[in-house]
Amino acid sequence: xxxxxxxxxxxxxxxxxxxxxxxxxxxxxxxxxxxxxxxxxxxxxxxxxxxxxxxxxxxxxxxxxxxxxxxxxxxxxxxxxxxxxxxxxxxxxxxxxxxxxxxxxxxxxxxxxxxxxxxxxxxxxxxxxxxxxxxxxxxxxxxxxxxxxxxxxxxxxxxxxxxxxxxxxxxxxxxxxxxxxxxxxxxxxxxxxxxxxxxxxxxxxxxxxxxxxxxxxxxxxxxxxxxxxxxxxxxxxxxxxxxxxxxxxxxxxxxxxxxxxxxxxxxxxxxxxxxxxxxxxxxxxxxxxxxxx
Amino acid sequence: xxxxxxxxxxxxxxxxxxxxxxxxxxxxxxxxxxxxxxxxxxxxxxxxxxxxxxxxxxxxxxxxxxxxxxxxxxxxxxxxxxxxxxxxxxxxxxxxxxxxxxxxxxxxxxxxxxxxxxxxxxxxxxxxxxxxxxxxxxxxxxxxxxxxxxxxxxxxxxxxx
Numbered sequence: 001x002x003x004x005x006x007x008x009x010x011x012x013x014x015x016x017x018x019x020x021x022x023x024x025x026x027x028x029x030x031x032x033x034x035x036x037x038x039x040x041x042x043x044x045x046x047x048x049x050x051x052x053x054x055x056x057x058x059x060x061x062x063x064x065x066x067x068x069x070x071x072x073x074x075x076x077x078x079x080x081x082x083x084x085x086x087x088x089x090x091x092x093x094x095x096x097x098x099x100x101x102x103x104x105x106x107x108x109x110x111x112x113x114x115x116x117x118x119x120x121x122x123x124x125x126x127x128x129x130x131x132x133x134x135x136x137x138x139x140x141x142x143x144x145x146x147x148x149x150x151x152x153x154x155x156x157x158x159x160x161x162x163x164x165x166x167x168x169x170x171x172x173x174x175x176x177x178x179x180x181x182x183x184x185x186x187x188x189x190x191x192x193x194x195x196x197x198x199x200x201x202x203x204x205x206x207x208x209x210x211x212x213x214x215x216x217x218x219x220x221x222x223x224x225x226x227x228x229x230x231x232x233x234x235x236x237x238x239x240x241x242x243x244x245x246x247x248x249x250x251x252x253x254x255x256x257x258x259x260x261x262x263x264x265x266x267x268x269x270x271x272x273x274x275x276x277x278x279x280x281x282x283x284x285x286x287x288x289x290x291x292x293x
Numbered sequence: 294x295x296x297x298x299x300x301x302x303x304x305x306x307x308x309x310x311x312x313x314x315x316x317x318x319x320x321x322x323x324x325x326x327x328x329x330x331x332x333x334x335x336x337x338x339x340x341x342x343x344x345x346x347x348x349x350x351x352x353x354x355x356x357x358x359x360x361x362x363x364x365x366x367x368x369x370x371x372x373x374x375x376x377x378x379x380x381x382x383x384x385x386x387x388x389x390x391x392x393x394x395x396x397x398x399x400x401x402x403x404x405x406x407x408x409x410x411x412x413x414x415x416x417x418x419x420x421x422x423x424x425x426x427x428x429x430x431x432x433x434x435x436x437x438x439x440x441x442x443x444x445x446x447x448x449x450x451x452x453x454x
Contacts, residue, residue: 142326145297219295222329228322233321249332252314252410281333282310 001029007086011270012038014083016068030063038079044071051149086206094210097187100122102162102179103155115191119162119179122194123152129201136197143220143227144191145169150179150190164190184215192224202235211291213244221246245283253282295329301450302327303359306348308340311398311409312363318413324421327450337364337373337393341380344389352385359447364393370435392436398413399433405438421442421452 002019016036020029034046042054046067046142049060053071061067073080075111091111098114105125107280126133133150140147148167152160164182167174182190192212199205211219225240232238236237241259242248256273276292278285285291296302307313307330316330334340340362352358359444366373377391394401398409405412405427412427420424427433428440 016373036370223295226317229321230323233323249330251318252408253310254408254410280309281335 005082005087009082009086012079013040014038014079014230016083018066018068028064031066034067034081036068036080042080047237089205091198091207092206093191093207094193094195095188095210095214097184097215099190100187102164104152104160104162106157111194118191119152119160120163122190123160124153125194125201127200130196132201135200135280136193138187139196139227140193143192143223144186146174148174183219188212188215192210192228196227198246199231199234199236206237206239206240208239209230210239210241211243213242218246219252222250245286248286258291296327297359298355300322300327301357301359302329303450304328304348304351305330305361305445306340306343307331307333307363308337308365309335310392311402312365312393314409315398315413315416316363318410319416319417320413321410322414322417324423324452324454325417326453337367339379340364345380348389349382353389353409359388359450360390360391361443364391365397366393366395366435368396370395372407372422387442387446389427390446391440392439392443395432395435401430404430404432420448 001021002017004015004017005180007016013039018034019032021032022029027170030047030048031046035042036120038116044051044053046052046061049063050058051067052058058247060150061070062117068080068084071080079169092113093111093115094113096113099114100115100118102119104117104119104123106120107127108120111117111121111122119145122136126136136154137149139152140150144166146166148165150165151163153163162179163176164175164179165176179190195205196209200208207231209228212225216224221244221282228238228240229250240247240251253274254272257270258273258276259270261268271292272293273282278290282291305316307316308405310333312392313330313333314365319325320328320330331343334343344360344362348360353362362377364373364377374391381389381391389435401412416426416433419428423444428436
């Protein structure tokens with residue numbers, strides 16, 4: 001299994017790659033090779049346990065341990081640190097709304113992949129700067145017009161419970177309920193509100209959202225995706241993986257990469273949509289497999 | 294949530310994928326609100342058919358709705374314009390607008406050296422700032438009478454501030 005990421009940071013092109021195998025009788029996968037280059041110049045390379053730094057120095061490392069976070073540079077060089085900070089700021093999410101509760105024992109700055117600690121992350125964001133509640137509330141109101149407010153109330157010794165209030169826009173009529181009682185789609189909206197607010201709060205976020213259209217009704221998908229794309233146009237980056245026609249339509253040929261694999265044993269290959277010749281409607285072309293990498 | 298059909302809103306019906314990308318670019322402008330882009334209608338005749346079958350009943354039902362029919366004129370501006378004018382009922386003429394490139398979106402794209410989405414964003418920026426901008430380009434200038442009418446009708450809907 002091989003992973004490779006190319007990142008443009010501060011005008012430099014970083015290429016980090018790592019591959020694994022899982023030999024028979026091993027309890028876990030081992031690292032086969034690993035490398036980092038910046039603007040084509042090697043920072044380090046690795047073959048199993050053997051690491052070679054760009055300067056020529058070598059050392060050995062357990063083949064279950066990643067080299068990237070272990071290797072450090074002499075200040076003021078920050079090449080590796082800049083990349084690890086960037087990778088650390090990535091928000092990778094494939095939310096499972098059923099796991100998203102409104103209760104938090106403590107604040108957290110790192111969103112779990114299934115977004116199960118959403119309440120802890122929102123708590124952290126608002127404890128850092130409570131004025132961000134306005135950004136969060138305003139965004140949610142654009143997609144749920146009768147949303148009124150969200151509050152953390154004390155529960156237990158250190159715990160907090162998110163309570164959500166809905167009111168008709170033209171009256172005081174409404175009700176308050178625990179976040180846990182929201183529908184899966186509503187929870188997805190609140191998660192998008194957290195991401196948009198985090199992005200507005202400080203360092204731009206790179207958000208990779210697997211199937212953002214899951215749990216949404218067909219009429220909600222387009223505006224939901226456009227909302228996240230608008231956020232990324234202001235700062236940060238939004239990357240979605242999707243099979244949903246309404247999501248796919250909301251990206252241009254220039255911002256779409258088609259992932260294809262010929263069979264279950266072949267690797268998944270990426271190809272920019274703008275390099276693929278198709279005719280007529282994009283979704284129809286995808287259905288008849290005219291669009292493939 | 295999609296646009297609120299009980300409040301002032303605008304729907305764009307693009308002719309094809311290329312026009313859809315231009316419309317999406319418009320939709321992506323940071324200040325644009327109350328706008329939705331429908332699925333492509335398969336050619337200018339498809340837009341006309343979709344308008345007559347789906348949009349006329351919709352606009353009669355939802356009085357706050359407006360529609361922009363985004364087509365390619367393929368160098369037949371007068372003929373195509375006449376066909377749409379005849380098809381738009383009199384009571385909807387102030388809520389339905391026909392816009393499009395003089396030839397094809399590709400010709401505009403080649404001329405500007407920009408992708409469709411960027412073109413859409415720049416057209417929205419011109420509307421937002423109420424300046425001519427790209428709208429006076431050779432491939433778009435013929436839209437001017439409709440654009441003026443359109444801006445008067447929908448600017449406060451699309452850019453409520």
